[in-house]
Amino acid sequence: MKAIKNIIILLTILLWLTPNKGLAQRDKIDELRSTFIAKHLEFSSAESEKFWPIYNELHDKRKAIKKNLRQSLKNIxxxxxxxxxxxxxxxxxxxxxxxxxxxxxxxxxxxxxxxAKKLAKLKVVEEEFKLEVLKAAKEK
Incomplete structure (x- = not known):
């Protein structure tokens, strides 16, 4: 069920990001995500310095996996x-x-x-962010 929800969220975001302004929109969403996470997790400067490179690397690798799958699905x-x-x-x-x-x-x-505590909270904050993005998309 959670996987279906994530797919629906992802598809909604992808549809929301039109090709003409998609890249700028994605960059803006990434920036908003970073701000949202930092605000809710209240990292120390040492945590922040180490966290963001790892998190961004994970995010980039996930995007690559999804992009590869999306391209294959387009060929159906x-x-x-x-x-x-x-x-x-x-x-x-x-x-x-x-x-x-x-x-x-x-x-x-x-x-x-x-x-572990902040990592568990990160998962909750990421879901909250997705809901905020969906809410904003519905209002447009």
Whole structure:
């Protein structure tokens, strides 16, 4: 259920970001996300200095995984063969596994920097941010 919710959120954000202004919008959203997280987690300067490079690296790797999957999904046509459909399903499974592995690896790294309590709160804050973005998109 959570995966479906995340997919819906992602698709909503992607649809909201039109091609003409998409890059600027994404940059603005990334900036707002950073501000939102920093405000809610109240990092010390030492935590902040170590946290952001790790978090941004994770975010970039996740974007690359999603972009690769999105490009494959765009290639689905009404005449897609069973083999091509299987390949896409396998890619989706590999993408999910890669994302899960990223989560584990980067949770371990981030926990060393900000501690388990702030890491757990980070997950909540990220969800709150997604809801704020959706709310803003609905108001437009």
């Amino acid at each position: 046509s009404p005449t897609v063969s069973d083999k091509e459909a299987e390949d896409i399903i396998n890619l989706e499974n590999k993408s999910a596994a890669a994302d899960a592995e990223l989560t584990k690896t980067y949770n371990d790294k981030l926990k060393l920097v900000i501690g």
